[in-house]
Amino acid sequence: MYLCKPRGSNFYYVVQINFTYSKMSNTETLSSFSYRHMGKTEGEINEMLLTIDAASVEELISQTIPDAIRLKKLMDLPAAQTENEFLKSFKALVSQNKVFRSYIGQGYYGTLTPNVILRNIFENPGWYTAYTPYQAEIAQGRLEALINYQTMIIELTGMEIANASLLDEATAAAESMAMLHSLRTANKKEAQTFIVSDQVFPQTLDVLRTRATPLGIHVVVADLRVVDITASDVFGIQLQYPCADGSLEDYSHLIAAAKENAVFTSVSTDLLALTLLKPPGEMGADVVVGCSQRFGVPMGFGGPHAGFFATKDAFKRQMPGRIIGVSIDAHGNKAYRMALQTREQHIKREKATSNICTAQVLLSVMASMYAVYHGPQGLKAIAENSHKLAVGLEACLSELGYQTASKDIFDTVTVMLSPENIAQLKTQLEAAEINLHYTSASVSISVDQTSSLQEIVGIAGVFAALKSKSVDAAMLANAEPSISTTFARTSAYLTHPVFNSHHTEHEMLRYIKMLENKDLSLVHSMIALGSCTMKLNATTEMIPVTWPEIGQLHPFAPASQTKGYQALFGHLEIWLAEITGFAGVSLQPNSGAQGEYAGLMTIRAYHQANGDSNRNIALIPSSAHGTNPASAVMAGMKVVVTKCDESGNIDIEDLEKQADIHAENLACLMVTYPSTHGVFEESIKQICQLIHERGGQVYMDGANMNAQVGLTSPGLIGADVCHLNLHKTFCIPHGGGGPGMGPICVASQLVPFLPSHVNISSKDTQDKGAVSAAPYGSASILPISYAYIAMMGAKGLKEATEYAILNANYIKARLEDYYPVLYSGSKGRCAHEMILDCRQFKAFGIEVEDIAKRLMDYGFHAPTVSFPVAGTLMIEPTESESKAEIDRFCDAMIAIRKEIEEVENGMFSKQDNVLTNAPHTAAIITADDWNYPYSRQKAAYPLPYIKNVKFWPAVSRIDGAYGDRNLVCSCIPIEEYQNV
Numbered sequence: 009m010y011l012c013k014p015r016g017s018n019f020y021y022v023v024q025i026n027f028t029y030s031k032m033s034n035t036e037t038l039s040s041f042s043y044r045h046m047g048k049t050e051g052e053i054n055e056m057l058l059t060i061d062a063a064s065v066e067e068l069i070s071q072t073i074p075d076a077i078r079l080k081k082l083m084d085l086p087a088a089q090t091e092n093e094f095l096k097s098f099k100a101l102v103s104q105n106k107v108f109r110s111y112i113g114q115g116y117y118g119t120l121t122p123n124v125i126l127r128n129i130f131e132n133p134g135w136y137t138a139y140t141p142y143q144a145e146i147a148q149g150r151l152e153a154l155i156n157y158q159t160m161i162i163e164l165t166g167m168e169i170a171n172a173s174l175l176d177e178a179t180a181a182a183e184s185m186a187m188l189h190s191l192r193t194a195n196k197k198e199a200q201t202f203i204v205s206d207q208v209f210p211q212t213l214d215v216l217r218t219r220a221t222p223l224g225i226h227v228v229v230a231d232l233r234v235v236d237i238t239a240s241d242v243f244g245i246q247l248q249y250p251c252a253d254g255s256l257e258d259y260s261h262l263i264a265a266a267k268e269n270a271v272f273t274s275v276s277t278d279l280l281a282l283t284l285l286k287p288p289g290e291m292g293a294d295v296v297v298g299c300s301q302r303f304g305v306p307m308g309f310g311g312p313h314a315g316f317f318a319t320k321d322a323f324k325r326q327m328p329g330r331i332i333g334v335s336i337d338a339h340g341n342k343a344y345r346m347a348l349q350t351r352e353q354h355i356k357r358e359k360a361t362s363n364i365c366t367a368q369v370l371l372s373v374m375a376s377m378y379a380v381y382h383g384p385q386g387l388k389a390i391a392e393n394s395h396k397l398a399v400g401l402e403a404c405l406s407e408l409g410y411q412t413a414s415k416d417i418f419d420t421v422t423v424m425l426s427p428e429n430i431a432q433l434k435t436q437l438e439a440a441e442i443n444l445h446y447t448s449a450s451v452s453i454s455v456d457q458t459s460s461l462q463e464i465v466g467i468a469g470v471f472a473a474l475k476s477k478s479v480d481a482a483m484l485a486n487a488e489p490s491i492s493t494t495f496a497r498t499s500a501y502l503t504h505p506v507f508n509s510h511h512t513e514h515e516m517l518r519y520i521k522m523l524e525n526k527d528l529s530l531v532h533s534m535i536a537l538g539s540c541t542m543k544l545n546a547t548t549e550m551i552p553v554t555w556p557e558i559g560q561l562h563p564f565a566p567a568s569q570t571k572g573y574q575a576l577f578g579h580l581e582i583w584l585a586e587i588t589g590f591a592g593v594s595l596q597p598n599s600g601a602q603g604e605y606a607g608l609m610t611i612r613a614y615h616q617a618n619g620d621s622n623r624n625i626a627l628i629p630s631s632a633h634g635t636n637p638a639s640a641v642m643a644g645m646k647v648v649v650t651k652c653d654e655s656g657n658i659d660i661e662d663l664e665k666q667a668d669i670h671a672e673n674l675a676c677l678m679v680t681y682p683s684t685h686g687v688f689e690e691s692i693k694q695i696c697q698l699i700h701e702r703g704g705q706v707y708m709d710g711a712n713m714n715a716q717v718g719l720t721s722p723g724l725i726g727a728d729v730c731h732l733n734l735h736k737t738f739c740i741p742h743g744g745g746g747p748g749m750g751p752i753c754v755a756s757q758l759v760p761f762l763p764s765h766v767n768i769s770s771k772d773t774q775d776k777g778a779v780s781a782a783p784y785g786s787a788s789i790l791p792i793s794y795a796y797i798a799m800m801g802a803k804g805l806k807e808a809t810e811y812a813i814l815n816a817n818y819i820k821a822r823l824e825d826y827y828p829v830l831y832s833g834s835k836g837r838c839a840h841e842m843i844l845d846c847r848q849f850k851a852f853g854i855e856v857e858d859i860a861k862r863l864m865d866y867g868f869h870a871p872t873v874s875f876p877v878a879g880t881l882m883i884e885p886t887e888s889e890s891k892a893e894i895d896r897f898c899d900a901m902i903a904i905r906k907e908i909e910e911v912e913n914g915m916f917s918k919q920d921n922v923l924t925n926a927p928h929t930a931a932i933i934t935a936d937d938w939n940y941p942y943s944r945q946k947a948a949y950p951l952p953y954i955k956n957v958k959f960w961p962a963v964s965r966i967d968g969a970y971g972d973r974n975l976v977c978s979c980i981p982i983e984e985y986q987n988v
Contacts, residue, residue, distance in 0.1 A: 041091055042804030045544055046811050046887040056814060056891060060821040065810050069719060071835040072813055074690045077720045083586050088801030091548040098795065102557040104572035108441040109463060110562035113420050113454025114252065115177050115209050115781065116310070117280075117302040118560075120457055124513050125304060125377050128520045129370070131554060133741075136370055137530035137545055139537060139869060140745035144345040145337075145927050146864050148962040149523030150373065150744045151344035154332045156506055157300075157314070157376035159978040163501040164282040165296040166289025167318035169977055171329035172346075173300075173372035173746070174315035175598050178215035178781035180297035181208075181246055181276055183317060183328040185216060186642075188244040188272040188295065189225060190326060196270050199243035201226045203235055207251035211781045212276060214766040216246065218777030222612065222644025232262060237271050244272040249288055250281055253413040253452060254398075254420025256495050263292040279303060279316075280457075281418040283384070283391045285495050295319045299781075302456065304378030305371050306554075309573055310563035310782025311598055312747035312789060314372035324348065324975070330367055330745070334980055335971025337964040338925075339932070342980055345966050366601050370743035381516050384502040390457050392489055394419045397464050398455045400487030404468045408477055413450070416492060422452040429474055436470050443565055461485060504979040526962040527744075528869055533957070534889045534897055536819075538841040538872040538882025539633065539684065541714045541736035543889075549739055549795040553788060563782040564767050576794055577784060583797050584753055587805070588713075588730060589723020592759035595751045596778065598785035601635050603731025603750025604678075604709065606763050606779045608643035610729060610754060611676050611705045613761035613776060623703065625670040627677045629658050631684045631876050633709055645675055656685030656831035656843075658695060667702050674704035681708055681725060682715050682839035684876045685831040686816070696726030705729065705758070710750075713737040714886070715813060715840035718806025722753070729754045738793035747786050749793070811887035812840040815894055819885055822898040826905040830880060841884035843877060853918025854908050856881060862907070864927035866900035866950065867959045896953055903950055916941055922950075927961040 038047075048056075053065070062068040070078075089097065110118065121130065129135045141147030141154075154172040161170035174180040185202050192199055202225050204213055213229065220227045232247065245266055250256050263273045274295040275288040280302050288296045301313035319327055325348060333347030379387060395418055402412050402421045413422035425433070430446055437444060442463075445452040453467060461484060468479045502508070510516045529535075535542035552558055557572060567574065581593040597603040608626070615623040626640040629650050637647045650666050651659040658679070667674060677699045682688045689695070696706045708727035714737045716722070722730040734740045735748035742748075754762065764776040765783040784790070800808065820829055820842050827844040846856040856879050860870030872882040885894055904923070911921050918924075920941055928947040938944060949955055 039090070040088065041546070041548070041799035042088060042801070042807060045546060045800065045804070046808055048811070048891055052891045053814070056818045060817045065814055068814060068817060068837065069810055072817075072833060072837040072839060073688050073719055076693060077725050079718065079720055079724065082806065083718055083802040085583055085586060085797065085802040085805070088804050089799050091799060094795055094799050095548060095551065098552055098791070098798075101575055102552065102555065102572035104575060105557040105561055106441070106569040107556050107560050108438070108443050108565065108569055110307070110443040110565060111453045111455065111459070111467070112443050112445045112562045112564050113452060114445055114564060115211070115299060116307050116562050116564070117454060117456040118307070118458035119302045119304055121304045121306060121374070122378065122381050124516050124520070125374055125381065126554065128517060129374055129377060131550070132524070133545065134524045134527070134529055134531050135373065136741040136743050137542075138527050138744040139529075139535050139540065139542060139742055140369070141346060142873075143860065143864070143870055144343065144966050145861065145961040145963055146528040146869065146959070147526075147744075148344055149526035150369065151332055152523055153373040153376050154369065155334070155344055155977070155979055156380060157372045158332060159504060160376055160379045160502065161316045161318050162978055164279050164287060165277065165318045166287030166499065167293070167296050168321040169324050169327065169331070170316060170318040171327055172332050173368045174317050174329050175366050175368060175602065176311060176313055176315045176781035177209070177276060177297060177299040178212040178778070179366070179602070180299075180315040180317045181212050181274065182215050182219035184274040184295040184297050185225065185244060185246065186219065186223065187323065187326050187328060188274060189223060191272065191323065192243045193270045196240075196243050199241050200224055201228055201239065201241040202244045202246065203228050203230050203232070203237070203242060204246045205232045205248055205251075206230060207253060207255075208246055208248045208276060209252050210766045211778065214778040215781060218609065218779055219642075221777070222609070222642070237262075237266050238269050242269070242271050244274060247273065247275045249275050249277045250285075250418045250420065253422040253450070254417045254454070255414030255422070256285070256416040256418065258291070258494050259288070259293075260291045267292065278418070280387065280391045280394070282497070283388045283501070284395060284489070284491055284497055285418060286497050287499070289318070290499065294323070300372065300375035303375035305374050306559035306788065307562050308559050308786070308788025309561040309570070310784055310788075311786030312368050312371050314368040314375055328366070331977050333971045334976040335966050335968065337966050339964050341963055343963040343966045345968060345971055347971050347975060347977065366599050367746040369745035370741075370747060373744065377520065379502060380507055380510050380519070383507050383511055386511065387502070394455045394457060394459065395489055395491070396487045397459055397461065397484070399490050400484035401453060401455070401464050401468055403487065404480060404483050405471055407480065407483065408472055408475055410471065415490075416495065419456065420452055420454040422450050423471070424450050432474060433470060436473070437467070438566070440466065440470070442467065443562065445564070506979055528864075528959055532959050533867050533869070534885065534893050535869040536871045536883045536885050536897060537869070538686070538843070538884040539711050540742070540872065541733070541884060541886055542742060543739060543886035545739055545741040545792070546796070548799070549792045550741075552791040552795070558788050558791060563784075563787070573784070573787060576790060580790060580794050580797075584732065584751065587717055587721065588732070588753040589721035590730075590753040591756040592754050592762060593751055594762040595749070595787075595790065596763045596765065596780050596783060596785045597731065597750040597752060598780045598782075599746065599748045600711065600731060600733040600735070600750040601639060602779055602785075603733070603752050604635055604639035605642055606750075607707050607729040607731050607752045607754075608639055608645065608676065609763070609777070609779065610752065610758050610761045611707060612643055612645070614705065614758050615675060617761065620703070622673050623675040625673045625675055627663065627666055627670070627674070627699075629679065631656060632678060632680060633684060633711060634875075636678045636709060640678065656683060656687060657689045657691070658683070660691055660694065663695065664698055667698055667704070671702040674699070674702050676705045676707050678707045678709060679727075680712055681722070682712050686838045686841040686843060686882070687831050687833050688715075688839055690834065692725050700726070711736065712840065715809060717809045718802065719809050723755065729758055734790070734793045739796040740789050740792045747789055749786055749789060751785075808887040809840075812885070815885040815887060815889060816840050816842055816883070819883060819894060819898060823901055826902055830877060841882055844881045844883065845879070846881060847879035849908055850879070852912045854911060854923055858923040858926065859904055861965055862904050862923045862926040863900060864961045865948065866903070867954055867957055868897060868900055899951060899953075922947060927964065929962070929964055930960045932964065
């Protein structure tokens with residue numbers, strides 16, 4: 009039995025979950041979840057130990073992790089459940105949620121996910137287990153879907169360029185504010201005021217205020233009908249269209265006046281509304297942001313959903329996030345790739361303007377497919393139906409004598425009411441299992457795709473009853489669209505054939521499958537990416553995500569309807585605190601990058617509360633993830649880079665020197681453990697102590713938590729805060745580059761400073777600011793991590809870490825005679841990942857990129873390329889890969905080393921060999937002409953196993969520079985499309 013109080017809630021929840029405690033038989037062990045997750049026979053483990061020269065797994069771990077930071081007992085977690093036990097008990101838990109019909113709106117709406125998209129994308133591991141498309145040749149399917157998404161956003165918003173998604177509407181607005189702040193004109197360089205319309209959604213304002221504070225931006229909320237934009241200190245304005253109360257405002261004159269005064273305008277908008285309404289781009293907006301949730305993505309109690317960001321072409325190099333562009337491959341064929349500043353945080357580090365690890369690829373793919381499936385006419389029909397129901401409701405309520413906010417509306421009707429009437433209305437509607445949006449003086453009803461005439465008549469009937477009147481149902485049934493010419497859209501959108509060709513399920517299914525077949529994912533082979541932890545996303549973990557109790561709840565539903573979610577949060581917070589050795593947890597950050605930011609903002613708030621507002625220096629080792637310095641700058645800190653020694657460890661002497669220099673202003677150290685170089689640094693406790701002695705806090709990047717769980721912990725090591733990439737260590741799928749979750753865990757002194765949210769009323773979290781639009785981030789994917797922990801148990805989680813380290817050291821042992829391993833611990837061991845040094849191959853014309861592309865011919869995605877050291881490969885096998893799969897990968901790497909040797913020995917030239925020409929497509933292999941100095945067999949089937957599992961890259965090597973010089977980030981024109 010558990011007593012849970014999720015952070016930010018005023019309620020405790022008692023939940024009974026039955027766990028099995030009996031000792032398992034051998035048969036039960038073989039069918040246990042932990043065995044299915046990482047199953048290896050005793051014989052295989054012994055073979056691996058023999059290869060790495062270790063007597064046991066425990067001996068290997070003792071040689072890898074310093075004894076001073078080893079946990080001495082198992083974590084205090086519930087006993088592991090079987091898969092069936094978990095599904096049964098979890099169903100009971102989430103059944104405490106009450107799935108009411110929500111007309112709350114405020115940026116979240118009911119939507120119908122087409123089943124062909126639900127089954128073949130959302131529930132399909134071929135889509136949700138793929139990696140971020142950095143290796144574009146084997147990611148052409150996702151990239152095409154993202155090009156469709158960008159095209160959809162560009163055309164619906166009326167803007168010139170769009171990115172491939174952000175986290176949510178609120179963070180997109182915050183990114184807009186930050187970008188416009190950086191773009192201030194010469195006569196506005198000192199301007200620090202950003203005006204926010206009083207009609208912007210409250211959660212957007214909450215996030216804007218959080219993001220503005222460290223940047224020194226002054227957020228002013230105002231009625232834009234009377235605002236003074238001529239003030240010299242104003243650099244930008246944030247608008248909402250349609251307004252939060254549902255009314256429509258024509259901002260054309262305001263935007264024109266803003267331009268005359270060198271003031272930028274950003275507009276938050278609704279994609280479905282823009283199928284009927286004049287787009288903000290046609291009003292002259294500089295930036296348009298929003299969320300694509302209502303394009304077929306369930307509300308999910310707040311996420312994940314794909315935010316969008318569109319702007320002018322002139323701003324493309326300052327635009328946050330990822331941009332997908334069109335380029336050509338080595339044979340002149342059109343091909344897609346990530347363009348421009350896609351990896352800017354790794355290149356610019358502390359000079360980065362944003363953090364690009366903030367995308368929702370899987371959800372933007374779903375939204376784009378929703379547009380492809382329905383097409384422009386289908387989308388318009390959905391919008392018109394919602395609009396007509398809203399118009400009818402507004403007319404009906406006006407007829408009943410109610411005062412409404414406006415007759416110019418899209419889908420939301422706001423009624424002015426007394427507190428007494430609001431209370432009466434709420435009681436009656438909640439009894440009918442209907443939620444509306446209530447304020448102290450009004451009630452709003454937001455109609456959506458799932459609304460029916462019968463429901464709207466029922467809602468109107470409750471209003472009528474308050475006045476002892478009846479509803480004119482005919483008025484509702486016969487309502488017609490009533491968008492005035494001032495607001496009506498006249499421009500075309502989604503004219504490309506892709507949005508006009510797949511409206512039957514059969515054609516849609518084939519289109520989805522065609523794209524899926526172009527992408528390599530975990531369904532094909534291991535993806536051994538260092539620091540990215542591409543492990544099994546088990547089916548049982550994924551099943552609850554699409555349950556109505558998880559997917560159909562509005563994030564602002566009353567707490568009395570969300571007890572299942574609250575119990576889930578409570579359990580998960582307890583478990584994550586135990587795993588990390590910390591006192592408190594916030595589940596709000598909806599990406600790892602958001603977790604970094606939230607953790608640093610928590611440290612910042614702690615120092616300010618202690619009167620140390622001067623503490624703004626973040627010490628960051630040169631080996632740190634590129635996201636670290638970018639996040640530090642976003643949190644208003646100044647980055648000081650410290651050195652690493654020849655072994656790849658933090659240079660203690662230099663760290664202490666910098667800590668002394670900046671002792672008065674030291675805010676924190678950002679450290680990754682084990683290090684980004686794949687080593688457990690033995691001086692980590694000393695490192696934490698010297699920071700604490702100088703008044704700083706230690707932020708530990710949780711990217712490598714996969715090597716800590718059950719064996720050590722950030723709290724034991726001496727850190728004060730860490731974020732956890734639930735999409736890495738705790739099994740949420742990578743989703744092709746998102747979704748993710750990045751909750752933060754903190755020591756006791758930081759608990760009072762965790763993020764709050766405008767929609768959570770709790771005394772201990774007031775005024776701390778939100779970092780995400782929804783109170784619990786992407787809540788609907790938290791069941792995945794919950795399931796993983798519940799079914800693994802303490803012993804299983806510990807073994808997972810041990811096997812991750814075993815697998816990495818096995819690869820190290822197999823490959824170190826062929827490739828130098830750059831860093832190792834004092835006893836010659838690596839942690840859960842290692843770095844292979846490929847720089848010596850440059851002498852005979854082979855770059856690390858050539859190895860990455862050649863691996864595609866062997867059926868593998870490349871490990872992490874040139875990070876954290878240029879010219880290297882960082883490999884992480886994870887615990888869930890079998891010995892057979894690891895051996896196939898090692899065989900491929902050894903075979904490639906022999907191919908390099910052939911170039912080194914002069915058998916093939918530096919310019920024309922099997923590596924520099926890789927990857928080889930089916931079209932190349934089957935062409936009539938073969939002009940290569942090696943055989944087709946060598947190119948396509950270099951090892952015997954490939955004949956049974958051949959994956960063909962969709963295109964040849966892509967010319968990245970061409971794509972940047974000739975940037976195209978929307979669908980290929982039909983004339984060129986037909987020639988591809």
